[in-house]
Amino acid sequence: MTTAPGATATAAAPAPAPREAHAGAVSDDAIRTRGLTKRFRTGQVAVDGIDLLVPRGAVYGFLGPNGSGKTTTIRMLLGLVAPTAGQVHLLGAPMPQAAARVLPRVGALVEGPAFQPYLSGRANLARLDAVDASADPRTTRTRADAALERVGLGAAADKRYRQYSLGMKQRLGLAAALLRPRDLLVLDEPTNGLDPQGTREVRHLVRELADAGTTVLVSSHLLAEIEQVCTHIGIMGGGRLLLQGTRDHLTARRGSRVMVRTPQADAATALAELRRLGLADATAERPAADGSVTVSAALADDTGADGDLPAPQDVAGALVRAGAGILAFDVRRPSLEQVFVELTGEGFDVTR
Structure with missing residues (x-):
């Protein structure tokens, strides 16, 4: 798994879904949680007992306004934050018991990616690759260059990270998640800081990865981003998973x-x-x-x-x-925005 440099991962086992129940063994799902909860010392409940289910091969849109609990959930899935309660399975295996076996198959971009400011984009990727015990050091350069080209940073490979724009930094975070083939890719606000062309390129990349068999979870508060690329959707609000299922089924069921x-x-x-x-x-x-x-x-x-x-x-x-x-x-059928407003009474940023 690739997140910010130095990040490690833990987590926890499976679960059925709220309202939209999905059948199937744990091994059929890329992500499955039961009662996943995060309560801070202040008493604030950021994530309230959610049962998340991401089928293998899906592009799962994790939808909700800022502050709804999406990023905290993702950080618990990847072991960057310890849950207060609940269980997690990734790629059919219980976490953290199977972390050493599972996490090399998981790529992630969580919040703002952090890199060494005085190293180039290529050197930053090489540094990340060096701390991955399962990566082959003989192919680091080739894989780093391929990842940079894939996200449109080939021409900026030797440019220092501190000289990158916000959008370029976001692209480098995506490149880090793509250093190796992944069975599961977790992207938290992947189009943050990107211009419209960059946003379209990320959507194309997500579709390309899904077509190749990678399961992708995309967290976003941008409605257009979710509607255009996702096959399944989960709607968060106030720390709770309000609804989840296939995109078409959610809109067909309501109104x-x-x-x-x-x-x-x-x-x-x-x-x-x-x-x-x-x-x-x-x-x-x-x-x-x-x-x-x-x-x-x-x-x-x-x-x-x-x-x-x-x-x-x-x-x-x-x-x-x-x-x-x-x-x-x-x-x-109602739009996805209408479904969300009906559930939460809150609006969405639909400008992209």
Whole structure:
């Protein structure tokens, strides 16, 4: 694992997830916690009994505003902070018992990366590589140069770290996490200090790593960053894991509505059929200028997995069989931001 120079790692065993329960053995998951808690001496509870689950191969967006407990959780996962209570498994192994075997397979960028200011980018990476007992010193230069090129610092390899911009320092931290192939990559605010082009490059890099089989956990308070790259999402608020699951499932479960535009003469039939199907909050809008009427109803889960609610295609079929003409049919899902605001009442920085 690579974090700030001199960092070491410990941690703790597995867990099911809140609300979005995931089945499967511990060995099927890259990260799994049970009751992970951090309480400071002041009495402040920074992380309150979370059950985090990151499936292997996922790009997991760890989402929440600043101060929600994301970084403290990550530091506990990597053993940089001792938990007050709870257990952690990384890559299917209990921590800290399996630390020597597991941590070389984990790369990490946690908070602001720290390097020697008077050493070059390449020399800093070589220094980090030298303290990794599992790394081959004969290939240090080759791997360091490859990592620098991968994050766009090839031309600045011999430049002193103290001369790097904030974005370049962040890129060097990413390069340190990529010195060796990793099974798990943990990135805490990886686009901090990057310009829009750099942010796009990090997103591309995350997708590239995931396509190659690396599990990636990306912590961020930037909504656009999460929406564009992540397959799974966990939402933190006030130290608690409020919701987690696949991105599509989270937005489908909360506030999805089926929208049907039908001839005005068929509106009553369509409305009655939606209610007969058990869909909640079925309503009809006023007729439009063209004489059509939009009828809608809540669809809690577009897979039909919740109770006896039908899937969208079954709703459309039932409307046709009931004799309601369909001019347009759509399922509107809330945005990730809407889901977050509903859960926490807090907004997000969505400027990127």
